Amino acid sequence: MTALDLTPAPAAVPVPRMVAAQAGYELRTMLRNGEQLLLTLIIPVVLLVLFATTSLLDLGPGRRVDFLAPGILALAVLSTAFTGQAIGTGFERRYGVLKRLGATPLPRGGLIAAKTLAVLAVEAVQAAVICGVALALGWRPHGDPFSVLVLLLLGTAAFSGFGLLMAGTLRAEATLGAANLVYILLLAAGGVVFPLDDFPAPVRDALELLPISALAEGLRDVLRDGAALPGVPLLVLAVWAVVGLVLAARFFRWE
Amino acid sequence: MTSPAGGAVELDGLVKRYGTGGAERTAVDGLSFGAARGAVTALLGPNGAGKTTTIEICEGFRRADAGTVRVLGRDPVADARELKPRVGVMPQSGGVPGTARAGEFLRLVASFHATPLDTGALLERLGLTEHARTPFRRMSGGQQQRLSLAVAVVGRPELVFLDEPTTGLDPQARHATWELIEELRAAGVSVVLTTHHMEEAERLADHVVIVDHGRVVAQGAPGVLTGAERQLRFRARPGLGLEELLAALPAGSAAKESPAGHYLIEADVRPELLATVTAWCASHGVMTEDLRIERRTLEDVFLELTGRDLRA
Numbered sequence: 001m002t003a004l005d006l007t008p009a010p011a012a013v014p015v016p017r018m019v020a021a022q023a024g025y026e027l028r029t030m031l032r033n034g035e036q037l038l039l040t041l042i043i044p045v046v047l048l049v050l051f052a053t054t055s056l057l058d059l060g061p062g063r064r065v066d067f068l069a070p071g072i073l074a075l076a077v078l079s080t081a082f083t084g085q086a087i088g089t090g091f092e093r094r095y096g097v098l099k100r101l102g103a104t105p106l107p108r109g110g111l112i113a114a115k116t117l118a119v120l121a122v123e124a125v126q127a128a129v130i131c132g133v134a135l136a137l138g139w140r141p142h143g144d145p146f147s148v149l150v151l152l153l154l155g156t157a158a159f160s161g162f163g164l165l166m167a168g169t170l171r172a173e174a175t176l177g178a179a180n181l182v183y184i185l186l187l188a189a190g191g192v193v194f195p196l197d198d199f200p201a202p203v204r205d206a207l208e209l210l211p212i213s214a215l216a217e218g219l220r221d222v223l224r225d226g227a228a229l230p231g232v233p234l235l236v237l238a239v240w241a242v243v244g245l246v247l248a249a250r251f252f253r254w255e
Numbered sequence: 256m257t258s259p260a261g262g263a264v265e266l267d268g269l270v271k272r273y274g275t276g277g278a279e280r281t282a283v284d285g286l287s288f289g290a291a292r293g294a295v296t297a298l299l300g301p302n303g304a305g306k307t308t309t310i311e312i313c314e315g316f317r318r319a320d321a322g323t324v325r326v327l328g329r330d331p332v333a334d335a336r337e338l339k340p341r342v343g344v345m346p347q348s349g350g351v352p353g354t355a356r357a358g359e360f361l362r363l364v365a366s367f368h369a370t371p372l373d374t375g376a377l378l379e380r381l382g383l384t385e386h387a388r389t390p391f392r393r394m395s396g397g398q399q400q401r402l403s404l405a406v407a408v409v410g411r412p413e414l415v416f417l418d419e420p421t422t423g424l425d426p427q428a429r430h431a432t433w434e435l436i437e438e439l440r441a442a443g444v445s446v447v448l449t450t451h452h453m454e455e456a457e458r459l460a461d462h463v464v465i466v467d468h469g470r471v472v473a474q475g476a477p478g479v480l481t482g483a484e485r486q487l488r489f490r491a492r493p494g495l496g497l498e499e500l501l502a503a504l505p506a507g508s509a510a511k512e513s514p515a516g517h518y519l520i521e522a523d524v525r526p527e528l529l530a531t532v533t534a535w536c537a538s539h540g541v542m543t544e545d546l547r548i549e550r551r552t553l554e555d556v557f558l559e560l561t562g563r564d565l566r567a
Binding site: 003004005006007008009010011012013017018021022025028029032033091092095096097099100102103104105106107255 | 340341363
């Protein structure tokens with residue numbers, strides 16, 4: 001048998017190192033999860049290719065892929081920051097993982113930071129794949145990358161806030177169902193692949209206030225129309241981000 | 256327990272209630288005890304006695320409604336940041352993501368510590384080497400328990416809380432766990448564990464705290480709790496005239512038949528006493544079976560103090 005030196009020698013490593021280790025672990029877990037991969041990569045890519053190469057949908061004037069690519073990027077953020085994170089964290093809470101990690105030196109804020117880093121890393125992979133496919137389909141993006149980055153980060157903050165709020169307050173099974181339902185509703189009614197112009201005007205005005213519509217329309221303003229820092233979408237996303245994160249910080253229960 | 260540095264754990268008048276209004280239930284009801292540093296302290300009691308609640312208050316997961324808690328001289332909630340690296344925790348079940356592989360999760364927790372144990376050696380010690388790549392949800396209950404123990408000790412803590420560390424383990428795994436706990440103690444680690452196996456408390460603990468209905472009913476070293484007294488047990492045909500037998504025994508002896516045909520004699524068991532009992536049986540034509548001399552067990556002490564069976 002191997003000798004183990006069990007003499008006490010307790011000392012934690014600096015918090016950034018713990019966060020990096022946890023983020024790496026979270027990222028591996030997310031990439032290994034088959035159902036999540038379906039949600040984060042396969043569905044967005046299939047929708048992009050299907051509607052860009054066929055005339056199944058009336059996407060309004062202009063090139064089909066120029067309308068679709070920004071919407072699909074918004075959908076990718078929704079799937080990872082909201083749906084995936086809500087389901088994953090909900091089950092971690094249910095199985096006592098959050099509690100268990102709470103007994104280690106990793107601070108709670110560090111755990112949230114690690115989850116955010118892992119979400120951003122998955123989003124980077126999604127963006128690379130989606131942009132690659134879109135470019136192959138003839139996509140010609142315009143606009144400045146900084147505006148795109150700000151929109152994506154604000155969208156991530158808004159969806160993470162509500163994803164964590166759901167995970168930290170509902171039962172895990174309820175979170176699973178509700179997070180998938182919200183994904184489908186926002187996919188259908190958030191200007192991702194179905195243009196909001198197809199809805200009656202009052203409905204359309206209301207739908208434009210959804211975070212997914214703000215993100216999709218904002219990305220379209222920049223990438224298709226060459227706008228810089230589109231004001232209304234940024235404002236809508238900022239409000240959702242603040243409300244979601246404040247509610248999550250207030251109501252999240254760790255067990 | 257009153258050394259200058261204070262004990263590993265000091266609880267005084269702990270109270271914890273769950274629920275509100277009519278549904279209120281008192282899980283811990285004025286519980287006080289101390290766990291010395293470098294010793295193994297066992298909280299022994301039946302299910303629902305308040306052991307887990309007590310330990311979770313020590314771990315900082317719950318707040319007491321009344322009373323004081325000191326862990327390594329600190330407050331488990333206010334000083335959590337300082338205590339986390341120094342205290343290892345093994346919860347009663349779960350706590351590891353179902354998709355996480357055993358070795359992966361152990362390495363993750365190890366990476367939070369500056370000088371952790373070698374995770375490969377720790378897995379080997381607990382017989383988990385071949386399951387290092389097995390997802391947690393596919394491991395057996397016993398394997399999950401052992402991984403959980405490994406996670407609790409990998410950071411080389413000064414104090415570990417083990418909540419029912421051997422429940423559901425097969426005898427081999429139980430012995431591996433006991434050996435590791437004995438080594439922890441030898442290395443100067445303070446151990447506080449809960450159990451409802453008196454055998455485990457008797458073998459491992461320096462100090463046993465018997466808990467029932469959220470209160471301490473007795474505490475002390477196992478040998479002190481059980482006392483030096485011995486007792487004599489045998490089986491024979493039911494309905495022996497015990498009063499007549501007692502008359503032949505030294506004053507202060509006691510004898511009872513429970514259940515029928517099972518006899519227990521509590522007395523100062525010496526060779527002469529044994530001779531008296533067997534001679535009395537012989538003269539009455541009684542054939543004894545399973546005659547044995549034994550010490551009282553913690554089980555007997557518990558039954559005496561609470562009137563209930565530990566395993567009930």
